[in-house]
Amino acid sequence: MNIVAIVQARMGSSRLPGKVLKDLEGQTVLERVVRRLQAATLVDKIVVATSNRPADDVIADECNRVSVDYFRGSESDVLDRFYLAAKEFSADPIVRITADCPLIDFELVDETIRALHQGKADYATNALAITYPRGLDVEVFTYDALERAWSCAGEAYQRVHVTPYLYENPAEFHIASIHAEGDFSKYRWTLDTAEDFEMIRKVYRYFGGGDHFGWRDVLQLMEEQPELAEINANIRQRTLREG
DSSP, X not given: OBOEEEEEOOSOOSSSTTGGGSEETTEEHHHHHHHXXXXXXXOOEEEEEEESSGGGHHHHHHHHHTTOEEEEEOSSOHHHHHHHHHHHTTOBSEXXXXXXXXXXXXXXXXXXXXXXXXXXXXXXXXXXXXXXXXXXXXXXXXXXXXXXXXXXXXXXXXXXXXXXXXXXXXXXXXXXXXXXXXXXXXXXOOOSSHHHXXXXXXXXXXXXXXXXXXXXXXXXXXXXXXXXXXXXXTOOOOOGGGO
């Protein structure tokens, strides 16, 4: 078993170009994601999966700077990029994280990995029934499940978003769905717009620019200072087919 967290990252973004390398209180967004994942006790390796476009050369440079492995593949066929990255690094299972989640929580990562193993599942996630804030999405799947998706997924959105083929075929895959103890889905902690970045930057600033805090700490902060959540409350979450 070689548990590898593969972080999906690219410079292109229609709403906030270059967001993954924006400075977030002294570190890039991508470095924040990597450092927070390094606190996960069950993850053996972290790999950044970016595209082979020249525009993403800077992501490869950033990976070298922060001493994290990377893999480069197709920009549009992200499923193929993930499959080839998993194959290159002998990953099984794979933890899928996107680089626009700088508040990702290591405890949720470990919890999702345990859910996959304990449930003998092919795919485990907290992102099907949305009860956690957006931006804490964790997906864990076996290499075999990824390979089957890679072989069978034919729709464009299934190739761009990596995992739809898995959860759209519950008869083919054993799925473990994780829920929070309450419904916190009203909170948006993902990074896609300038408003998102302003909110996340204020969260990091409140915690002194460190990475020591967890998602419950952020939740408590939001409850004590509800104006923080209002900063990006009106941002609409894009659908799968919008990209």
